[in-house]
Amino acid sequence: MVVLTGVILGAVWGAIMWGITSAIHGSASASVFAYLVLSMAMIGGGVAAFFGAVGVKRRGESVRPRLWKR
Secondary structure (H helix, E strand, C coil): CHHHHHHHHHHHHHHHHHHHHHHHHCCCCHHHHHHHHHHHHHHHHHHHHHHHHHHHHHCCCCCCCCCCCC
């Protein structure tokens, strides 16, 4: 859920950045829109995953997947 929230916030931020860029430069193309929205969404998901894992580690839970049964 944390990563999905990060992806959504990143996509919204990418749309805002596209709006600012198109207002400044006067060229609003779909390829630039897709590039900004997708790249910001990926960055947002990565940041959310990192900080989500840090929060889990602080609470003492396991972050790594268990490959061997003990």
